[in-house]
Amino acid sequence: MRWLASVLCILLAGGVSGSLLTGQMEKTDVQIGRKLTREDLQKEAAKHFKRPVDAVVSKAGKPNVIPELNGIELDIETTWARFMEHGEEVPVRYVYKQIEPKVKMTDYPNLPVYQGNPEKNQMALMINVAWGTEHLDGILQVLKANKVKATFFLDGSWLAKNQEVAKRIVAEGHEIGNHAYSHPNMAALSPDQQKQQIVKTQELIRTELAVDSKWFAPPSGSYNEMTVRLAREQGMGTVLWTLDTVDWHKPPKESIINRILPKARNGAMVLMHPTEPTLDALRIMIPELKKKQFKLVTVSELLSPIREVE
Template sequence: MSKKIWIISHKHLKIGILTVIACCILLFSLLVSPSFLTVFSSKEEPRAFYRADIEEKKVALTFNISWGEERALPIVDILRDKEVEATFFISGAWAERHPEIVEKIVENGHTLGNHGFQHKKYTDMEEEEIIRDLHLSHKKIKDVTEQDVTYFRPPFGELNKEVLSIVERFGYSTIHWSVEGNDWNNPGKEQIITSITEKIQPGDVILLHASDSAKQTGDSLPSLIDRIREKGYEFVSLEELITQAETEVKEIK
């Protein structure tokens, strides 16, 4: 019986090895990247969640942080005392500079979201820049928390269809908001409170800031929480708000 002898050239062997390596890299990237499905996107157009279409008086409280170390922990203490769970959208650069604050936020049971790396407008960036920024901010947050965060809020709230498409492909769900106190502008404690309580509706996502530039947020927060509850509202996690009902989306151009 004759024996078949298979001869593989050096060139073909090299191509085969490179193919295997490429497949391994692809598999690894799929395993380590955020990989959940966005519950408020469609096959036609990517969308951003900003409120839940519900009748129950439930709202979610969210904060943005990109700078400073003085305001965040007092806000975390107030939320603990008031028994409110919130979502903190943090920049990757801020997480890298203040890992102890990030850990404290997580220890108190709050959810983290990605707010970009250096808090620059994604609408001013090319696609490659956005992808690099998303990867870097995701990595910095994971380095501190060992978590793969799955929510994203764009710096300055600036969005367009191209940005949404890139963010969605990366694996994030984009979160906007439906009511805010303009606390970043430091308009005064009472103005922050009334800006929210006079407009609040069931299913709202509330935006506040925990950066040092928002000097009046901490002073406003206890009364704000009390007044919202006096109106019959319950604070719930962002995840609960998203998953318990159909969502409303903003049209992004």
């Protein structure tokens, strides 16, 4: 699947209510022959159709929002035009349209996110970095060997001392998130103190790494409504985790593996830190998660409404 140049798509009569995104996506499915009719293509479209899924508020634990997921519709007009242009001897790509849901994650700006949409067979590794560098090299090597991109949430005071390591993380294609400046208990701070923690790290990330972080991960999961609002003012959503490795206790790698693999599920965000048992566990967990058909992606990709064509 590859992305086409953005074009404005028009919803066909009889489609689902909701707006269409600007843009198309395509995938080679079958070679279409001259005997195919428009009616045949319309029947085929019904097999490929997926309804959009609205964002919803979950009340499991603290209130949080589960992101929306776009619908998918076969673009009959564009696909038919390609068929007519290329003829039966040339494989013709089906062209799809993404359909936006009515309710989106951005409709709940004061709620954090604990997971991606459960219809996406994706998971995200959230690596919070607030101390040390000794195991980061190994973790980066494991991620690279397995062609996995993760999201590293950087503590500002750590970044100030380890800029070259952070630049390597960026250079290797991983996402950077904000993890406050001095690993505080955010919920216990005044609004001004919270803002300072968030802004100081955000500015450091921009200055040193030329990156605008999209996500804030509060240290130790401590936050209140003000935390979420302040992060939003800086252009970030607030994210927590679905599954916790509890690796900061430095348990045996088997403990980490057993905490994650049996509970792995669509949309899960996995919290971890750069420890030795985490490194050892990742060598086993990543291949096993892939065997279970999970795609390991960044937090931004997981929480994106874009639906992949199967």
